Amino acid sequence: MPRQIDQNTYHEQFRAHAETALEKALDIRKFEIDLYWKRATYFWLLNGAAFVGYITAANNKPSHDDLLVMISCIGLVLSFAWYLVNRGSRQWQDNWESHVDMLEDCVTGPLYKTVLRAPETAGVMKRLLSGAGQFSVSKINIIVSAFAVVIWLILIIRAMIPLDAKIPLSYLLPLVVSLLAIITMLAWGKTSESDNIGLKATLRTTTISSVPPDITS
Numbered sequence: 001m002p003r004q005i006d007q008n009t010y011h012e013q014f015r016a017h018a019e020t021a022l023e024k025a026l027d028i029r030k031f032e033i034d035l036y037w038k039r040a041t042y043f044w045l046l047n048g049a050a051f052v053g054y055i056t057a058a059n060n061k062p063s064h065d066d067l068l069v070m071i072s073c074i075g076l077v078l079s080f081a082w083y084l085v086n087r088g089s090r091q092w093q094d095n096w097e098s099h100v101d102m103l104e105d106c107v108t109g110p111l112y113k114t115v116l117r118a119p120e121t122a123g124v125m126k127r128l129l130s131g132a133g134q135f136s137v138s139k140i141n142i143i144v145s146a147f148a149v150v151i152w153l154i155l156i157i158r159a160m161i162p163l164d165a166k167i168p169l170s171y172l173l174p175l176v177v178s179l180l181a182i183i184t185m186l187a188w189g190k191t192s193e194s195d196n197i198g199l200k201a202t203l204r205t206t207t208i209s210s211v212p213p214d215i216t217s
Contacts, residue, residue, distance in 0.1 A: 007102075014103060022103040029096035036089045040141055043082035047148055050075035054155060068159035072152055073178035079148035080182050086142045093138060 005013075014021045050071055057067045100112050120127060156175065 010102060011106075015106075018103050019107050022100065022107045025096050025099040025103060029093065029100060032089065032093050032096055036086075036093065036138065039085055039089060040082075043078065043085065043145070046078050047075060047082070050078060065159060069156060070174045072156040072159055073174040076149065076152040076156065077178050077181045079145060079152050083142065083145040083149055084186075086138065086145050090138045090142065 054068060054071045054075065057071060097112075104110060104112050118132065120131065
């Protein structure tokens with residue numbers, strides 16, 4: 001089972017190969033950031049397609065109210081998945097950045113932890129429009145994905161406004177399926193510490209067959 005270790009134990013584990021460990025941590029961190037933006041692009045495209053579909057169906061009302069609900073439910077699930085993926089990506093990015101923080105002192109010195117900032121730009125408007133800001137891009141993306149979830153919830157409610165108290169099955173079914181998908185992501189979508197316990201390992205054997213003797217010689 002996983003066990004918690006202190007800082008001294010951490011450094012003891014990497015003391016003999018801190019330089020290699022730091023290099024790998026930097027590479028994996030870079031890889032995680034690259035994957036983060038690929039995932040973000042993927043969900044942006046899917047959400048954009050869902051919004052286009054919603055607008056198209058909305059322009060053909062009132063005959064496509066059930067389609068509006070269906071598209072809104074699809075957008076809701078996609079946005080919620082995007083929100084969870086953003087948080088999961090952030091967790092792994094933090095993990096590798098913390099490794100870099102811990103390993104770099106005895107290899108390069110506190111290079112990654114030392115932050116150099118230019119003096120603040122004079123003037124409030126100039127600072128707001130062109131100055132640097134201490135904002136986390138990944139945290140902003142998490143907030144945007146949460147905002148998309150709220151927008152899709154509003155669109156679902158908006159699509160149901162013209163209805164009476166009795167909701168047709170064609171409206172209720174996709175909504176229930178969407179909520180079940182969200183509950184499933186929350187219940188089974190987390191990284192588990194026990195996933196790597198009791199793994200089965202197999203080792204492939206690769207050989208080259210011997211060359212048959214040349215009978216003509």
